[in-house]
Amino acid sequence: MKIQYKNILKQGRLAYLVLVLTFFTFSCDDLAELNVDPTKSSPENFDPNFFLSSSQANYLGATTGYSGPILFQSGWVQILASTSTLGANYYSNMDKYVPSTNTANYQQGGWNNGYRSATLANQILFDTEGKTGFENLRAVAKIMIILNMQHITDVYGDIPYTEALQAAAGLTQPVYDTQEALYQALLKDLDAAVSSLDVSKKGPTADLMYNGDVAKWKKFGYSLMLRMAMRLVKASPATAKTYAEKAAAGGTFASAADDAFIKYDNTNGYTNGNAGPLNTASDFYEVRWSKTIIDYLKTKNDPRLGLIAEVPQDGFAANNNAALSGNSTPANQLGLPNGFDIAGGATDISTSPGFPGATGSGSDATKIGKYSRPTAIYRNVNAPAFILTYAESELLLAEAVVRGFTVSGTSASHYSNALRGALAGMAPFGASAAIDAATVNAYVTANPLDVSSQANSLKMINEQYWATTGLLFNFVEAWNNWKRSGHPVLTPVKFTGNFSNGAIPRRQPYPTGEAGQNGDAYTKAVTRLPGGDQWTSRVWWDAN
C-alpha cells in the first residue's frame, strides 16, 4: 500500500499554513484576559471597611423576620400570638409549634444569614492581615464574627467555629465545636478584640451601628461579653463570673444612647425584616400580641403598653385595613391567647376562656377583632432593628450582683437604670414612641427591684428582660434568656400535630442540608445532643 502524504507535506506553503494555524490556535494570552471580570473589583482595589456594613445587614437578616424569629421565637416565648388559619398559616410554627410547608426553610435562616454575616466580617480579617491602619476595623470585624457565632450556637447548639469560614482555602467540611469549647474560645477572642480597640486610632468607616465610634464599640464589646458570660450561669458558673466581672470592669453601656440598633433604608431596598411580614395582609390581620405579654405590661402599668398595642376598629374590613389606626388606650388592650385558630373547630378562638366576642356583624364579623395588634411603629419599613441595649446590660449586671459577682453598683440601682433604659430605648421607633421624663420617673419609682430574695430578684429581672427584648422585637434574645433563666414561667400550647411533643421548643434543628453537605461532622454533633437533632433538645448552657 502506497501512502502519499509526502506529496502533501512537500508543499511548503501548506506546511507553513498549518504551522501558523496551529500557533494561532494555541496562543493563549488573549484567553487569560478574557477570564478577568471587568465589572468587578479585585481585592487589591477594595476598601475592606465596606464589608462591615454588609456583615451588619446580614446579621439583621439572621435575627429578624421570616428567616426564623417572627415565625418561631416570637410565639414560643409568647410575645406574639396568631390564630394562623388563613394565609398566615405559617405562624402556626410560633403559636402552636405546628409545622407549615416551609418550616424546613425558616429553620435554616438563622444559620445561613449568621454564617454569611460572619463570612463577610472574616473577609475583612483576611484582607487586612498584616496591614496597618486597620486595627479597629479588625477588632470590630472579630466582634461581628463573635456576635454571629453566639447567635447561631444559642439557636442550634454545637456549631463550626475553629474550622469555619475556610472554604476558600479548601476546608469545606468544618467540624462542629462543642458549645462549651466554643463559648470559651469566643470569650477569649472577644476579650482580645475588645482590648485591641484603640480610640486614638481610626475607626471603621462603613459602620451602620456606631458610625465608626470606637468608644461605643468598646462598650458594645463588653456588653456582649457580659451577655455571653451570663448565658453560662448554670452550665459554667465560674466562667460566667470571670467574664461578667471582666466585662463590668471594662465598661458596659452607660445609657440608652449606647444602644446598638440599625435603622433600615427602605428606599434602597433594605426593609425592616419584621415590618415586611407585618405589612403582608394575612400577617397584619392574624398576628397579635400574646395574652402573656399584654397581661404582664398591664400588671406593671408599663407606659410602653400604649405605644406598642392597639385594638383595631370594629369589623373584618377594618381589621384588614392597615390605614385605619386602632384604639391604643392601655386599659382596652387584650392579648390573644396562644394556641387557638379561627377554623371553627374545637380549637377555635371562640372556645378560649374569656373570649371577648367578635366585632362587626354578618359577613363583616371577625372573631379576633378585640385583640391587640402591634401598632404602626412596628410596620414602619424603616424601623430600627435592635442588637443589644443598655436596658439588657443593666439587667444582666443586676443579676450579676444578685448572684454575688463582683461588679459595682447594687442590683436595685442596675434594675432602675434598666427600666429607664428600656423606656428611653423605645425612642428610635420614632417620635410617637418617645416617653416623657415624668412618666419614666413614675414608672421607675413604682417598680423597684424586689430584693426580698434572690429568687424574687431573678424573677423580676428576667421577666423585665423578656418584656424589654420582646417589645423591641428581639425575639431570639427573649427566648434565649427565657431558656437560661426560666422566666417568665410559660404554659406550653398543646396542639395536634406539633413538632415538639407539646413542649416549648428549646432549639432549632440544624439546617436540613447539613446532613448531606457536612455529614460526618453533623452526625458527631447530633450524637452529642441529648435527644438528638430535635426542637426540644437542650443546648449545653441550657442546663436543667
Place this chain on the structure above:
Amino acid sequence: MNRSLRLQIRICLILVLGLFVTGAFAQGTVKGTVTSKTDGLPLPGVNILVKGRTVGTVTEVDGRFSLQVSPGETLTLSYTGFATQEVQVTNQTELNIVLVEDVLTMQEAVITALGISKESRKLGYAVSTINGDQLNKARETNVALSLQGTAPGVTVRGTNGGPGGTAQVLLRGMPSMNSGGSPLYVINGIPMDNTQRGSAGEWGGGDNGDGIGNLNPDDIESMTILKGQSASALYGARASNGVILITTKKGKKNDFSVEYNTNYMTDNAMNLTDFQYEYGQGLLGVKPVDANSALSSTRMSWGPKLDGSSTPQFDGKSYPYSAQRDNIKNFYRTGSSFTNTVSVSKGNESGSFRLSASNLSNQSMVPNSGLERKTFNFSLDQKITKKLSVTAVANYVDEKADNRSYLSDGPMNANNILFLATNVNENILAPGFDASKNGAEVRWSDDEYVSNPYFVTNQFENDHSRRRMISSFMARYDVTSWLYAQARVGYDLSNDKSFNVTPWGTAYQTRPDGSGSMGQSQTQRSELNIEGILGANKKITDELTIDALIGGNIRKNESESVGVGGSFFTLPYVYTLSNLSQRSGGDYGFSKQGVHSGFYSVDFSYKNFLTVNTTGRYDDYSTLYSLINPEKQTGIFTPSVSTSFLFSELGNFGKLSFGKIRASFAQTSGELGDPYQTSLYYNLDRSFNGRPMGTFPGTAPNSTLNPFTLTEIEIGTELKFFQNRLGFDLAWFNRTTKNEIMRANFSPAAGFTGGFVGTGSTENTGIELQVKGVIVRTANFEWNATLNYTNVSNKIISTDLNNTNLQLGSNRATLGNAITAFVPGLAGPQIMAYDYKRSNGQIVVDASGIPVRGDLIPMGSVLPNQYGGLMNQLTYKGFNLAFLIDYSFGNKVLSATEHYSIARGLNKITLEGRDGITNGVIESGTPNTVSAPAQLYYRAVAQQITSSSVVDGDFIKFRQLTLGYQIQGSKLGKLPFQSIQLSLVGRNLAILMRKADNIDPESSFGSNLRYYGIEGTGLPSARSIGLNLNFKFK
C-alpha cells in the same frame, strides 16, 4: 477587532486564496437522464458523485445532468428512497440510468460533524436523521419538541409553560451532572446559541424559552442527531451532550419554485385529574357559613358531603353546594397557532438562493397570553469562479411573547385555579379585580401569596421580546480536485427585552407606601465562530482512499444586560420607574468567554467495506484561566477512533442484504461553562443609609480546575434483510465522565454556600435499537413502520470532594421536605423524600393519631430508562397517513399536584377516614386507638410524609397524527400549482397509558436538569389538532 481575530481572518484569506494547485485530468462531458424504475418518471435532485473525487452534480427537474468525467471513472448515484447505484463511464456521452426504489436506503449520505456529508455506510457510529417534513405539519411552537419519539436515544420534554417554552432534549440519558444536558445545536455548520432565557423554579417565575425554539420548521431541511461522542468529537466541549445538526432549506439547481404553507393548530387543555367530587369545600368537616369562612376554604375540600344546598362564597353570594367538574375547561380558552410561510427559491448552473418569510401568531390557552413570531430566512450559494464558491445564510427572528405564564409558586400564577374546592365554580373569581378600588386584587382564598387567577390574566404583565440574527458566511476553494480550503464565520446575535409588572393592588405586595412592583431589562447575547479547514480527499491506491481535514476554530460568547426595577407604586396603573417608592437600582450583567481549538479528522477507506476514522481536537478554554494560578492546564487534547466494517460485501449471506459492524472509541472534553469563577471578585451592592455595602459571591472561586473528559465506547451493527425491506440498527454504548467540573454545595458554615469542584463522575450505559420495515408494499399501497427502543442506565459514580448528595430542585409544595439530588451510586437525578416511620411494617403515629415522619429515602430517578416510539407511515395513491406512538418507562415524578390534592382533600385517597382516621401503631408498637381528623391526618401525610407526592412517570402516548392528501401534476388542470397538499394533523392526542392518576407524567415547570421531573402548578397539558395546507406554484 482584537489581534487574534485579525490574525484568524488573515489566515482564512490565505486559506482561501493563497493555495492554488492545478489538477490535471483529461476530461470529457457526459450527459444523461436518471429515471425511477417504479414509474419511469425522471428523478430530480439525484446526487451524482465521481467516485474517489469530490466532483459531482445533482440532476435537474427533468432528471437531466451533465458532468465532466474521464472514461473509466465510476459515477455514484444516490437519492433518498432509492438504492445507490454505480455506473462506469466508458466512451458514451449520453447515459440513461434507472434507479431502483429502496425504502431502507443503505448508502444515503448523512451530514456529519462540521457539516461534512458522508456516506452512512462509512460511519463507525450511530446517527439519526429527521426530515423537515416530519416537523412542519403537526407543529410545536418549539420545533425541538417534535423530535420526541422519533429516534432512538432521544428524550424530549417541554415545560408546561405555554407557547415558546423550552425543549429539554437529552441524548443518551443525562450525559454529565453539570451539563444541564442540552445538546449543541449546529445550524448549517455553525454552532448556535441555545441559552435558556429564564426558567421557573420552586419560587415561581416563567419559562422564557431557549434558542432552538426560535426556528421556523418550514425552513428546516433536516435535523441530524449525533448522539455519540465519536460522532460529535469534532465539536469539543459543548458537544459532550451530543449534537443536533440543522440544515436549512436551500434553492435547488435549475429550479424555480414558489411555495406557500399555511398551518392552523388549536390547543385544548386536558383535564388529567381524577379528584374526588363527593365532599365539598370546608375545614375540618364544616362547610362555609359566611363569606369569611368561605374565603378561608376556597382551596380546601374538607367539608361535608356535597348536597346541593345553598352555601355562601367569598363574594358574599350563595351557590349550590355541588360538584364543579369543568373548571379547567372553562378557565382555559382554546389556544391556537396560525403560521403562514411563503418561500421563493431559484437555482442555476452557478448557484441558487432561497428566501422565506413566515409569521406565527399564537394565542395561549391562558387568556391574554400569546406569542407572535416573524422569521425570515435567506440562503445563497454562488460559484464565483470554477474553484471558488461562497455560501451565505441569514436567519432573522422577531419574537414577542405577551404575558408569559408564571409557574410553580403562588404569586402571579394563574394556574392555581387547578386547586379550587370541588364545589367552587371558577367563574366567581372573575374579573379578579375591584374596579371601584382602582383595580385592586379581589382576595379569593386564604393565602394572598396565591394570586387570584383572573387578576393575573387581566392585570399581570410579563412580556418578552427577542430580535435575533443567525448568520453564516462560508467560502470554499477547491485547490485541486482532491484538496480544498474552507473558511466559515458564524455570528448569532440576539437582543432580548423583558417587561414585568406585578400590578398596583396586588394583595401580597401592598404596603402603606404603595403596592406592586416592576422590572425591565435588556440583554444582548452573541456567539461568534470563526473556522478554517483544509481538506483532502484522495484515492491513494485502488483500494485505499483517504479523506482528511485539519482546521482551527475560535469561539467567543458575550452577553451584556441592563435591568432596572423596584417596588411599591404610588399611583395605580402607572407602571413607570418614577412611580415607585422603592427602587432596586440598576443591575448590570456582563460576561465574555472564548475557546480556541484545533482539530483534525482522517478517514481511511479500504475497498468498499472498511472505513477507519480518527479525529483529534485540542481545546483551550478561557473560563479555566486563573490569574492566581497561571501555570495550570487550561487546554486538552481529545482523540477518537471509529471503524465501520461492511461484512456483507465479503460474501453471500442469503436473506441478509446488508450487514455492517461498527465500533468506536471517543473522548470529548468539558469546561467550566461560566466565566470569572477562578478568582474572587468584590463589588458593591446598593448603599445602606449612605454607606457602601461590599459583597462577593456565595460561590467559592476555584483556581485549580482543569478540563474534564467524557470517554465513550460504542459498538453497533446495521442489518438489512429481504432486499432491505427489514432493517435493524443496534447500538451499545458506555460513557463515563472523569473529573467533571460541577457546583458542590457547602455548608454555609464553611463561608461559602458552594463552589466549583472537579471531582464528578457519571456513567451511562445503554442500548439503542431501531427496527424499520416495509410491512406492505403493493402498487398503490405501502405501509412502513419504524420502532425505536432505548434502554439507558445512569449511575452517579462520584460527586463532590466528600461524595455527598448534591441537591438540585424541589417544588414549592414540598420545599426542603422532598428534593431531587445527585446521589452517589444511584441514577441521577434521584428523588429523595421522607417515608413513613414504621414499626414492624406498620405506620407509626403520634399521640394525636397523626403519622410520624421516617427517613429520607431515595425514590427513583426522574429520568426514564426505557423509551422510544413507533412511527407508522401509510401511503395510498395520493393519501398518506402517519402516526407516532411513543412511550417512556422507569422514572418517578415529584408532584406538587399530588401534594396539594392530598393536603386540600381533592385526592381520592382522602375519601378514606373523612369522619376520623384511626390508623397505625404508636411508637411502642401497640395499635393506635386515637382517631385523627382527616384534614389534619392528610395534611401531615402531604407535608411530612413526602413520599406521598412521588408518582410513577410511565406513559404511552398517541403523540402525532398526520393524514394528508396530495394533488399534483395534471390533476390540477389549469390551476397555477405544481402540487397541493392538505393535511389534518394532531399532536399529543391521547395518553394511552399512565400510572399517575392526576397529572400528565411529562409535566414539569422547570426547563433545566435541576427541575427535571418536578411537577406542579403549570399549564395543563394540551391536545393540539389542526390543518396544514401546502401550495407549490408552477
